[in-house]
Amino acid sequence: STEVISNKIAYELGDESIRKGKLTLTDSEGRGAFLVTVEFAGGKTDTFEFPLVVANEVESDTFDISINTTNYLRKSDSNVYYCMFKLNDSVDLISVDGITVTDSQGTDCLVPDSFSALSAITFDLDISNSSVDETFILHIPTQAAKTKHSDKYNKKLEYTFTLPNLELRPDNFIETTFPADGDKYYIENDGDILNVIIKLKQGYVVSNIGKMLMEYIELSDDVRTETENGQVIITIPMKVYQEQQYGIALDEGFAATADGKARSGKAQFSFSVMLRQNVELPDEATFYDVHPEHWAFAEVSNLVTQGVISGYPDGYFRPESNVTRAEAAKIIATAFPNDSETDNMTYRDTEDHWANKFIRALNGVLPLQENETDHFRPDEYTTREEVVVALVNTLDLSNGTSMMSADNIVDYGAVRSDLSSEFLTGIEKGIIEGYADGTYRPASNITRAEMAMIIYRMLSQ
Known part of the structure; x- marks a missing residue:
């Protein structure tokens, strides 16, 4: 029999051999039961479990599971957290499915492959695409756990948690560097000045310039930081010498997102320097930085031969540099000439520009930037x-609606709404191809190598 006395339960077996009884309450909220330990004469003990039954209600075959212990630990300098969730001791986890x-x-x-569930539920959590105030949810389905002393199974649990002192550390905060990592740079004389360029991705700013590590590097002037078209560009004027390897390391916290919510991880790149007169380029090489092994070598070389595209007077093509709207106009107008020049397309900022005739020859096919009407922004x-x-x-x-489905494009939401139809047509017609991760990055600046690849592809059709 049971009798509630001051929030405790007195248990009577009617057996005079009981010397004393010890009552322990274990997680009545999570298990819905009292665990009672009774000690008999002679020291023998036995354990009984009393389910909590609310008057006029029928006892359920399920119970509400609860989390007893949590622990979070950041792994190294990465955007990964090790997480541990331990259920209370009276519950066994019997299935990890779901x-x-x-x-x-x-x-x-x-x-x-980081999930484990032995004495506790543990896993690695990737926060790379999260915000610093992100909320996470651990989903435990029904019948994943069972009480130790009965055949009751858990109800579904959605346990909400946040990570303490969450601070994102993005590793991919650099868009391009010049020279690129692993490149060779050719100089005329020892001690020439090389302006090394680091271009951050959109949305990142320099947080602590002192986090730039440049051992054995001789600067000819101060490091400059400028913003161009919303992107931060760092210029490092270096004196360089032949047969030398140079490396620049950016320590954690060098950059941060403009909103201050995330700081950068570590990054580094290196390049070597050689005297130009000491180097014999292969006969088929066109530029110092577009060697025969470069992924766009054939396309660049072909377009140079046709006079569609050209390099710089110093013998470099700079394949990873971005293309201006004026340069794009010249390349497209040269590759696909139009005999008629329209007088209707006039812009306030192109009349005295070197590319004006190419811009006019396009007949307005290169779309203006969003919300622009009379400025070409060359x-x-x-x-x-x-x-x-x-x-x-x-x-x-463009001959009507494209047959290309937007569902097949991971980042279709980044396409300008007024350009979406033509962009889908461009993918369908093979003008542009996506990246290895399935994205097309429509709003990203196009590089000179990418431009060469696209123009060559269309001329070859």
Whole structure:
């Protein structure tokens, strides 16, 4: 029999051999039961479990599971956290099927093959695409756990948690460097000045310039930081010498997002320097920085031969440099000449510009930047979507609705709404190809190598 006395339960077996009874309460909220230990004469003990039954209600076959212990630990300098969740001692985890961890948007954040569930649920959580105030949810489905002393199974649990002192450390905060990592740079004389360029991705700013590590590097002037078209560009004027290897390391916290919510991880790049007169280039090489092994070598060489594109007087092509809208106009107009020059397309900022005749020859096929009506912005960088749309219009490829489905494009949401139809047509017609991760990055600036690849591809069709 049971009798409630001052929030305790007195248990009577009616057996005079009981010397004394000890009552312990264990997680009545999570298990819905009292665990009672009774000590008999002679020291023998026995354990009984009393389910909590609310008057006029029927006892349920399920119970609410609860988390007893949590622990979070950042792994090294990465954007990965080791997480541990321990259930209370009276519960056994019997199945891990269906246990997931997502962010507030429902995105799976588990690092593949990191999940474990022995004495506790442990996993690695990838926060690379999260915000610093992100909320995460541990989903435990029904019948994943069972009480130790009965055949009751858990109800579904969605346990919400945040990571303490969460601070994102993005590793991919650099868009390009010049020279690129591993490149060779050729100089005329020892001690020549080389302006090393680091271009940060959109949305990043320099947080602590002192985090730039440059051992054995002789500067000819101060390091400069400028902003161009919303991107931060760091210029490092270095004195360089032949047969030397140079390296620049950016320590954690060198850069941060403009909103201050995330700081950068570590990054580094290196390059070597050689005297030009000491180097014999292969006969087929056109530029010092586009060697026969370069992925765009054939396309660049072909377009140079045709006079469609050219390099710089110093013998470099700079394949990873961005293309301005004026340069894009010249390349497209040269590759696909139009005999008629329109007088209707006039812009306030191109009349005295060197590329004015090429811009006019395009007949307006290169779309203006968003919210522009009478400014061409010739010296600003053009984007991948702008070039695709210009070629679709130049080659008259748009013949109604594209058969290409936007569902197949991971980052279709980044396409300008007024350019979406032509951009889909451009993908369908093979003007542009995506990256290895499935993205097309329509709003990203197009590089000189990418431009050469696209123009060559369309001339070859």
